[in-house]
Amino acid sequence: MDKGMDLSNQAIRYAKALAVSPIDGRYGGQLDVVSGFFSEFALVRERARIEVEWVAFLLESRIFKHVRPQEDLLNTLRRVGSDLTLSDFERVKDLERETDHDIQAIERFLREKLTSSGLERVGHLLHLGLTSEDVSSVAYGVLLRRFSNEVWLPLVDSLLDAVVAHQTEHRDSPMLARTHGQPAIPTTFGREMQVFHNRLRRARKGVAEAASRLTAKFGGAVGSLASLAVVRPDVDWITRADQFVSERGLRRTQVTTQIDDFASYELLFHCVSHANSVVQALCEDMSGYGLLEYVTFSKSPEAVGSSAMPHKSNPIRFENAEANAELSSEQLVAISRLLRRSRFQRDLRSSTVQRNIGTALAHSLLALDGTKAGLDQIQVQHQKMLRDVEESWGLLAEAIHTVARTCGHPEVFDDLRRQPLSTWTRSDYESFVDSLPIAVAEAERLRRLTPRLYAVGAFGSTSDGTP
Structure with a gap:
């Protein structure tokens, strides 16, 4: 309170x-x-x-x-x-x-x-020498900047820590990647978390930069500082006004009507919406991994997953976060759109709209907090992921045709398309490799390859925080 x-x-x-x-x-x-x-x-x-x-x-x-x-x-x-x-x-x-x-x-x-x-x-x-919007514009700007720095950004940092913890712990845990919901090639759980770490870190940077560049209108009735210039024409009121606003951590918009143009607000809200979209994508993937049984969702002994099905343990933290992220983004888009519009010097629509900024940002906080809570509760099922990878020899088709292509045989791609890759065993894989018109050394390299080894790719591991 x-x-x-x-x-x-x-x-x-x-x-x-x-x-x-x-x-x-x-x-x-x-x-x-x-x-x-x-x-x-x-x-x-x-x-x-x-x-x-x-x-x-x-x-x-x-x-x-x-x-x-x-x-x-x-x-x-x-x-x-x-x-x-x-x-x-x-x-x-x-x-x-x-x-x-x-x-x-x-x-x-x-x-x-x-x-x-x-x-x-x-x-x-x-x-x-002021008008109402001079006071309100600076007040809202100060509150928005402080909220971003003191509340929103630290919560994102907390979420990033949770993502990095999974990225580090599971950096070498093989997992089938999926495109269009279908098996693609092996990856690792840690590397998938690294993807979200990098995306969220970039979004955080955007919010931090936008929050540091918030503007305010401070220039009298129609932005010209006219009344102050009459009282003391010898004073450089533009410099004085710039100084006052700057001391509050904001930038004064130099040419305005009675209100600011809110472009800096729109940029900040866009950056928060970007972060919300990353959170949504992370939550969607976590729920999907639950469907695949790659993660399970822990709950306290007293918690109830379903009023009818005692066995249920649902991804409620992620689903709640998804909804709040989308609500936040939709509201921020609406606020930005409405703040752009004003009749002549101003009307009171902007005043009404600004009172809803806190609600939109609060939904973003719920999304960030819920996602972190969800990540803190998941348990990664290494054996299930590894079993799916090791049973998927057909997913090495990408490696086969890439090696064959570099040896001058692009037709191998079409040969592979005609194979029953989804049912391939290790024996099927090795037989196909032995039939390739490529050098013995290249064939031996492919024979040494396994789905599990293919998971690490060019990175070798995901210990590094950057791609």
Whole structure:
């Protein structure tokens, strides 16, 4: 639960029981951390902090010299913006009902707090030269950047660790690869995990880079900083605005309407969706390996796999993760599409849409967490995988025709197609190799080959984390 939200355990349980969204209800215990970034309380607190930090910035810059920026004044000022309590939040909501304006309510609340803290002499600097979207854009950007760095990326790292653990442990465990669902050639379980490790690592890099390049709109009513330029035409307000936004870990979009163009948000959401798709593919494969009996899914002695079939143990963690990954991606696509559109300078659609960012990202967290939980519970069935490989001599047909082709006999490919490869035994394989019109040394190399040896391929093993 968010710091400042002093609620009893009973109140929390009651709220989760009555929640409409599963994010706050069924999965609330897993996702309490999200409320610290995307709840209404978190948004109000961050907006208040931005309002107060702008006042502090103006004072510290000595742009308006009639108020000296004493250290105790600045410390008290910043506490006003950051120490938001539940009763403060309720006061903001009362003011919002009066004003019918969320940012104006925060501004009025802060004026009250400044007065009660003996800081009324700086109250006139609140919201100076700003419009609502200046405050909201920076607030959302800060929250989104912090969430990405403090919550989403560490969870991906945890999932990557789980993938690497299987990659390392099973790097030499032969397994039949499948294309179109049908047997292809041997691989190893570790190498298949390596594939997902590399894909997920690239997706993580994309999210990290996008989160470091988030932009914010901060330029007054229509982005021109016009009112500030009138008040102090001698000040380089573009540089000052750039500095303020940069100090919050964001980049200021230089030319805007009343709102940002949200291109940086769209890039971040695309990268998260990319990661979601990798998670979906991993979950699909794990469920498929369960179908092939290459992995089993452990459960506690008290857990029930089916209300009718006591023997069932299902890939529920992976299936749940799949669904949440897809939900997250679909919502992020919709949010990106809607944020692109605005009537003239702005309309309020973007405000409504941004309030759903937390929900979309929460589903991504559920997908990441569920996938890791699934990987922690699987048990790889080495003997079953090895038996399937060792019984599949026909899968060495690729090696046969490749060697024959390099010896000038491409027609061997068609000869192999006419063979009953799915039923080949070792004897069948060796007889066909002996019939090839190739040098003795080449034939001997093929005779030494087995399906199990073919599994390691050019890598020799999958101990390295990169291809």
